[in-house]
Amino acid sequence: MQDADDVIAIAEHEWRALGVVPRDRAALADDLRRELEAAAADGITPQELLGDADIRAFARRLAAEAGAGRLPYETDRLLRTALVGALPGLVLSWLLLWAQTPVPFPVEQSVADLVLRYLICVLAVLGGALFAVRRWMADVPAIGRTVWAMALLLPVAGVLVTPVTMAFAWTMGYSTAQPVVLAEAALVAGALAGATALARRWALAPALRDARSAATGSR
Template sequence: MQDADDVIATAEREWRAMGVVPRDRAALAADLRRELEAAAADGITPRQLLGGADVRAFARRLAAESGAERLTYETERLLRTALAGAAPGLVLSWLLLWEQVPFGVDMPGALLVARHAICAAAVLVGALLAVRLRMRDVPGIDRTVWAMALLVPLAGALVTPLTMAFAWTTGYSTALPVLLFEAAMVGAALAGATLLARWWALTPALRDAQPVAPGH
């Protein structure tokens, strides 16, 4: 059955590359093994069964015909949802911090850090809630939210000093172009961390599946 094992291994690699979910990969592999074993019992080789077709093309056709579920990164939708969820936090932070409390150049550094930390927390909670609630139908979204909960704060910790440094160079200006640039810096960090979180969350699902044992 070495030839059959090679065919199945090649097919599984193709299904993984296509993003077929592990459950359906296992089912496809089991069905293919049964067909190969039945053909071998009749003296038909895997090459004859495939009709000389390329194994990868054959695997793609099997997956399409079976309606196998495929994981999708949904990056565009994920970014839109995360940024939409973060937007109210940014607006709320502006209203509560910059508008209601005078923002002075001589303000203690600890208070400046605290203000930015509050903004980051509002942005994070909004983004996580939006993704979790509005994308609950997407496979792997729970792992994505957990990954975002780890990576987005890390990105915020990295971008905050950069944003504060830029604000210092402008004398903590509240001019619209300055504020938009600061928001763009934060948004870029959020987007990058979100994309990385999605990739990280789906990586385990796209790893090599355990080989299907003969007869199962």
């Protein structure tokens, strides 16, 4: 059985994840604590007060009804951080796919070899981007959810863009000419940027949904 402190702790965690600004988060916590204490004085437990409502959903509803301010999406910072994290993977991609350097792969470009190389590059780029976002944006609300969403969406984007990039490279004869290389990089970057932005919106979707519901209910 959860007491008032447990309920408030869960609610505060949800408000942080939603990006509620500290001032409004503190006000919501104070209001919730007073409500729980008043209920306790009447012999009503937090479970009886909330009924069947999920604490996280209840917290989201409170924030939406109170019109609590939220931090911005910070999509630009997210994309920059993901790009910086992806740079080592991009360098590896250059070494494995375009630069004629001795690497631990056969020089012959069989289909299996090319698929292996592209997959290694995609994994290196995705892994670096996820690590950088989680490490350097730990202060951003809902960043944990964002990383999880990126972990789901970025591989999908990578899987989709890999054959497209490979096909483009094949039509260009696997040329290392600068325009060709830039076009291939643009294909990958575009897919990853789109997936990253979508992941951020997905991570904050509960807040947007509850805000819309609160706005509709107040009319």
